[in-house]
Amino acid sequence: MHTTENDPRTAGSSATARRRGRPLFRIGMALATAALTGCLTVSAAVGDPLDDKHKELQQQISRTQQDMNESSQAASDAAVELTRAEHELSAAQAALAKTQQEAQVAADKDAAMAVKLRQQRAELAQAKAAVAKGRQNLAKKKALVGEIVRNQFQKQTSLMPLAVLTTSSSANDMEKRLQLSQTMLDTNQSEFNDLTALQKKLDAEKAKQAALEKQVAADRAAAAANLQTKRNLEAQAETQKATVAGLVKQRESAQAAADKAAAADKAHYQNLQDEDAAVQKRIAERIAREKAEAARRAAAARAKAAAEARARAARERAAKARSKAEAEAARAEERAAERQANKSHSGGGGGGSSDNSGGGGGGGSDSSAHHGFVYPADAPITSPYGMRLHPVLHIWKLHDGTDFGAACGAPIHAPYDGRVAEKYFNAGYGNRLLIDHGKVDGHYITTAMNHAIRYTVGVGDHVNKGQVIGYVGTTGYSTGCHMHLMVYKDGNMINPMSWY
Numbered sequence: 001m002h003t004t005e006n007d008p009r010t011a012g013s014s015a016t017a018r019r020r021g022r023p024l025f026r027i028g029m030a031l032a033t034a035a036l037t038g039c040l041t042v043s044a045a046v047g048d049p050l051d052d053k054h055k056e057l058q059q060q061i062s063r064t065q066q067d068m069n070e071s072s073q074a075a076s077d078a079a080v081e082l083t084r085a086e087h088e089l090s091a092a093q094a095a096l097a098k099t100q101q102e103a104q105v106a107a108d109k110d111a112a113m114a115v116k117l118r119q120q121r122a123e124l125a126q127a128k129a130a131v132a133k134g135r136q137n138l139a140k141k142k143a144l145v146g147e148i149v150r151n152q153f154q155k156q157t158s159l160m161p162l163a164v165l166t167t168s169s170s171a172n173d174m175e176k177r178l179q180l181s182q183t184m185l186d187t188n189q190s191e192f193n194d195l196t197a198l199q200k201k202l203d204a205e206k207a208k209q210a211a212l213e214k215q216v217a218a219d220r221a222a223a224a225a226n227l228q229t230k231r232n233l234e235a236q237a238e239t240q241k242a243t244v245a246g247l248v249k250q251r252e253s254a255q256a257a258a259d260k261a262a263a264a265d266k267a268h269y270q271n272l273q274d275e276d277a278a279v280q281k282r283i284a285e286r287i288a289r290e291k292a293e294a295a296r297r298a299a300a301a302r303a304k305a306a307a308e309a310r311a312r313a314a315r316e317r318a319a320k321a322r323s324k325a326e327a328e329a330a331r332a333e334e335r336a337a338e339r340q341a342n343k344s345h346s347g348g349g350g351g352g353s354s355d356n357s358g359g360g361g362g363g364g365s366d367s368s369a370h371h372g373f374v375y376p377a378d379a380p381i382t383s384p385y386g387m388r389l390h391p392v393l394h395i396w397k398l399h400d401g402t403d404f405g406a407a408c409g410a411p412i413h414a415p416y417d418g419r420v421a422e423k424y425f426n427a428g429y430g431n432r433l434l435i436d437h438g439k440v441d442g443h444y445i446t447t448a449m450n451h452a453i454r455y456t457v458g459v460g461d462h463v464n465k466g467q468v469i470g471y472v473g474t475t476g477y478s479t480g481c482h483m484h485l486m487v488y489k490d491g492n493m494i495n496p497m498s499w500y
Contacts, residue, residue, distance in 0.1 A: 079261070079262075082255055085254040092247050103236075106230035109226050117216070117219055120216045121216070123212055130205045131209055134198065137198050138199060141195045268428055271427065283436075283488050283491045371441055371499060377406040377485075378410070378411075379406035384403075385400065385401055385495040385496060401485050401496060409472065410483075412455075412471060414435060416445070417437065417462075420435055421459065423457075430477075431450070431451065431453070432450050433457070435448075443490050445487065452471060454471060454473075456470055
C-alpha cells in the first residue's frame with residue numbers, strides 16, 4: 001500500500017513512530033558499520049549477538065591459522081583475510097535478510113491496517129447516516145406528538161401537561177415525564193411509545209458513532225507508527241544492501257589474493273610430499289644397510305664360531321692321540337722296567353699325567369619394555385597429526401607430524417638414545433635434524449625435528465635421551481614458533497603419538 005506524508009494515519013504520530021523506529025535502525029547501522037570496518041562491534045550486554053559473532057569470527061580465524069601453520073606467512077595471511085571477509089559478508093547478509101523480513105512484516109501489517117481503516121470509515125459513515133436519519137425520525141415524531149398535544153389542549157383535555165414532552169432532551173427525562181401523565185395517554189399511547197423508542201435508538205447510534213470515532217483514531221495512530229517503522233526498515237535495508245555490495249567486492253578481492261597464495265601453497269605442499277618420500281627412501285636405505293651389516297656380522301660370528309668349534313675339535317682329537325701314544329709308551333716303559341727289575345730283583349714305578357680343559361659361555365634376556373620415548377619440547381600439543389581441509393584450496397592435506405607450541409629459543413631434547421643421521425635445511429621444514437634410534441622393541445625408529453633456529457649436534461654424533469640437541473624456531477614454511485615432530489617406523493611415516 002502506498003502512502004504519503006499527508007496520510008491521515010500519520011496525523012499526530014510521527015514523533016512516536018520515530019522513537020519506535022530508532023532501536024531497529026541503530027541495530028542495523030551497528031551491523032553495517034561493523035561489516036565495513038572489518039570488525040564486529042562488541043556490546044557489553046551479556047548474550048549480545050554481536051559479541052557472539054565476534055567470538056565466532058575469532059574462533060574461525062584461530063582454526064584457519066592452525067590449519068595453515070605449515071604454510072607460508074603470505075598464504076596464512078590471505079586465508080585469514082578470506083575467512084574474515086566471508087564471515088563479515090555472511091553476517092551482513094543475515095542482518096539484511098532479517099531487516100527485509102521485518103520490513104515485509106511491517107508492510108503486510110500496513111496493508112492490513114489500511115483495509116481495516118477503510119472498513120472502519122465505511123462503518124463510521126453508516127453510523128453517522130444512522131444518527132442523522134434517527135434525528136430526522138425523532139423530529140418528525142416530536143412534531144406529531146406536539147400536534148396531538150395541541151389538539152387535546154384545544155379540546156380542553158387533560159393532555160396539556162404533555163406539551164413539555166416535545167422539548168425533552170433524553171429518553172430518561174422523557175420517560176419520567178411520560179410516567180407522570182400515563183393516565184392521560186390512553187388513546188395515543190403508541191405514538192408516545194414510538195417517540196421514546198426513537199430517542200433510545202438515537203442515543204445508541206450516537207454512542208456507536210463515538211466508539212467508532214475513538215477506535216478509528218487509535219487505529220490511525222497505530223497505522224502511522226507502523227508506517228514510520230516500515231519506512232525506517234526500508235531505509236535500513238537500503239543501507240545494508242550497500243554494505244553487502246561492498247563486502248562482496250571485499251570478499252572477491254580476498255578470494256583473489258587467497259587463490260594466488262594458494263597456488264604457491266599447493267606447490268609447497270607437493271614439495272613437502274616429495275621431501276617426505278625422499279626421506280623415507282633414505283631411511284629405508286639406511287635400514288637396509290644396517291640389516292645387511294647385521295647379517296654380515298651375524299655370518300662372521302657364525303663363521304668364527306664354526307672355526308673355533310673346528311679348532312677345538314682338532315685340539316681334542318690331537319689331545320686324545322697324544323694321550324694314547326703316551327699311554328702306549330708308558331706301558332712299554334713299565335714292561336721294560338719290570339724286565340729289568342726281574343733281572344736285578346729290583347722294581348720301580350712311573351707316573352703319568354693327563355690334561356683336561358673346558359670352556360664357558362654367557363647369555364642375555366630379551367625384554368619388551370615400554371618404548372620409553374620423551375617429547376622433544378616441554379610444551380602443549382597445538383596441532384595433531386592427521387588430515388586437514390585446506391581453507392582456500394578446499395582439498396584434504398596431511399599434517400605429517402605433531403606440533404608442540406613452544407616459544408622460539410626453547411630447548412629441543414633428543415626423544416631417545418640414537419645417532420644423528422641427517423642435518424640440513426629444507427624450504428618447507430626449515431632446519432631439520434633426523435636421529436636414527438636403531439631397533440627399538442622390534443622396529444627401526446627414526447625421529448625428525450623441524451623448524452629449529454639451530455641444532456647443537458652434528459651428523460654422526462651419538463645423543464642420549466633427554467639431551468638438548470637444539471632450539472625451537474620458525475624457519476621454513478612456518479607462521480609461528482613451534483616444534484614439528486615426525487616419527488618413522490621401519491622407514492614409514494606414522495602418527496608420532498601412536499609410538500609414544
